[in-house]
Amino acid sequence: MAFQTAKRKIAHPGIRPLQRQFGFQSEGVHFDLREIFDALNARHFRNALRGYRITWGRRRREAPRAWFVFGTIHEGDRVIRIHPRLDQPWVPRWFLEYVIYHEMLHAVVPDVELPSGRRRVHTEEFQRRERAFPNYARARRWEEENLARFLR
Numbered sequence: 001m002a003f004q005t006a007k008r009k010i011a012h013p014g015i016r017p018l019q020r021q022f023g024f025q026s027e028g029v030h031f032d033l034r035e036i037f038d039a040l041n042a043r044h045f046r047n048a049l050r051g052y053r054i055t056w057g058r059r060r061r062e063a064p065r066a067w068f069v070f071g072t073i074h075e076g077d078r079v080i081r082i083h084p085r086l087d088q089p090w091v092p093r094w095f096l097e098y099v100i101y102h103e104m105l106h107a108v109v110p111d112v113e114l115p116s117g118r119r120r121v122h123t124e125e126f127q128r129r130e131r132a133f134p135n136y137a138r139a140r141r142w143e144e145e146n147l148a149r150f151l152r
């Protein structure tokens, strides 16, 4: 996900990357990630994403304080992980679809290496395609308005 709000730019010192060793669980209480992934893959990517797994991340006892990562993609393993706090009845399906769509876009839009040697992942092409998502504006607005509910 993009980190464009001030809050999300603050890295929490205690944060650890999502671990790799947990099992894969795409069925949540409220949402089935696999079903959403497959529908998005057909509708927006001509089923171009093959061999990907999508799973809820591990549930943690404590909510993050300042930094919230809705989703991640690990290209090497072809794994998309979605934060389990999104599996709640008050989260609109179209917002979760946007989160998953964003991660899926990373699989098809290449990173760009900057002169500094750093990699840019949210390139102009990425952002153009992200904005083309039908609920993009609505999802970004919802994210701004509801971010605090995901934090402590």
Ligand SMILES: [Zn+2]
Pocket: 001, 002, 102, 106, 121, 122
């Ligand atoms: Zn991203």
